[in-house]
Amino acid sequence: MIAPSQEIILVRAVRNKLKGDAHRSILGKVFSSLQELVEFLRGKYGPRETVYEAQARLAYVCQKSDEKVSSYGNRVREIGKRIIDAQKRQTNEISNDFKRSVEEHLKICFLRGLNPEIIISKEGTFEELETRAIDAERELETVKMIRQIVIGEKTSSDSKYTGNAPVRRVDAEPMTCQYCHKIGHTADRCRLIGNNQQKRNFFSNPRQTNFASNNRNYNNTRTPPPPGGSQNPSNTPQIICRYCKKVGHAIEDCRKLAYNNQIRNNQTQGNGEIPAKTGAIPGNTNIRPARAIMTAFDTDIEQ
Numbered sequence: 001m002i003a004p005s006q007e008i009i010l011v012r013a014v015r016n017k018l019k020g021d022a023h024r025s026i027l028g029k030v031f032s033s034l035q036e037l038v039e040f041l042r043g044k045y046g047p048r049e050t051v052y053e054a055q056a057r058l059a060y061v062c063q064k065s066d067e068k069v070s071s072y073g074n075r076v077r078e079i080g081k082r083i084i085d086a087q088k089r090q091t092n093e094i095s096n097d098f099k100r101s102v103e104e105h106l107k108i109c110f111l112r113g114l115n116p117e118i119i120i121s122k123e124g125t126f127e128e129l130e131t132r133a134i135d136a137e138r139e140l141e142t143v144k145m146i147r148q149i150v151i152g153e154k155t156s157s158d159s160k161y162t163g164n165a166p167v168r169r170v171d172a173e174p175m176t177c178q179y180c181h182k183i184g185h186t187a188d189r190c191r192l193i194g195n196n197q198q199k200r201n202f203f204s205n206p207r208q209t210n211f212a213s214n215n216r217n218y219n220n221t222r223t224p225p226p227p228g229g230s231q232n233p234s235n236t237p238q239i240i241c242r243y244c245k246k247v248g249h250a251i252e253d254c255r256k257l258a259y260n261n262q263i264r265n266n267q268t269q270g271n272g273e274i275p276a277k278t279g280a281i282p283g284n285t286n287i288r289p290a291r292a293i294m295t296a297f298d299t300d301i302e303q
Contacts, residue, residue: 011037042085051090054083058105062113069118069137073110073130080106 002010011034015026025044031037049057058079063072083102088094106126110133114120117140120132178187187193242251251257 007033010034043089046085049082049086051083051086054079054086055105058083058109061109063115069114069130069133072113073133076106076110076113077126 011031014034014037015023015031018026022041022045026037026040029040031040058076061076061079063069080102083105084094084099087098103126107122107129110126110129111120111122114133115137118133118136120129120136122129124132174183175186176183177185177190179190180192238247239250240247241249241254243254243257
């Protein structure tokens, strides 16, 4: 784009743009053409791989899942340039047959590593294949966007009746609950499981009932320890006698009850009289002789 007489000015401009180690490496050196400067920098900082190493790198190239066709094509083209540069460093010349072989190799590797959803014709040059792949990628993205819009609208209209029902793919089998075997929901949304679980929790924990809320348990002879817990350090339920109201035994082992029953049996087998509640021992009743009572009328008669 510039005249040959102005090439020395372009070389000076490129030298002024270099920085760091590259700028220090060209100090004291004179370059009459831009090609000499490029060859010097390429020989000093360019890749050192051989033709076979570059071809092996090209054999393993493929398009990534989130990569565009244009970026993938640039990576393939860059490896092709490396192959040509490596051949030029080894032989100092490049034949047309070598360029055609590199072109065919680029086409084969480009088609092999291309996204399988992109289907294009295999005829033409590398640039033509890349252009077709870019157009096919755009068309594929348009089709996906239309499908997402259509399916999204259908799902949103169905959600008005299904609430927060999970999104199902098109032409899928009907959902069947693994618990109640009904169609239309799965086990994680089954209401029958929730109802049965509440019943289990209600009957498995008697403290949630109204009877236990009032601390009434008529059939249980074991009562919790008194407040403070000093008399029962192990925090275990104690037995209280229902007759004498003492701690440590049940009514079947109550000695006071046995003693009172023995007294009643002795009284029944004896005279059948029930002693008065004066504390007298049965069988030892103190009988005193009757004493005559003198009145004023009796005294007058004797006189």
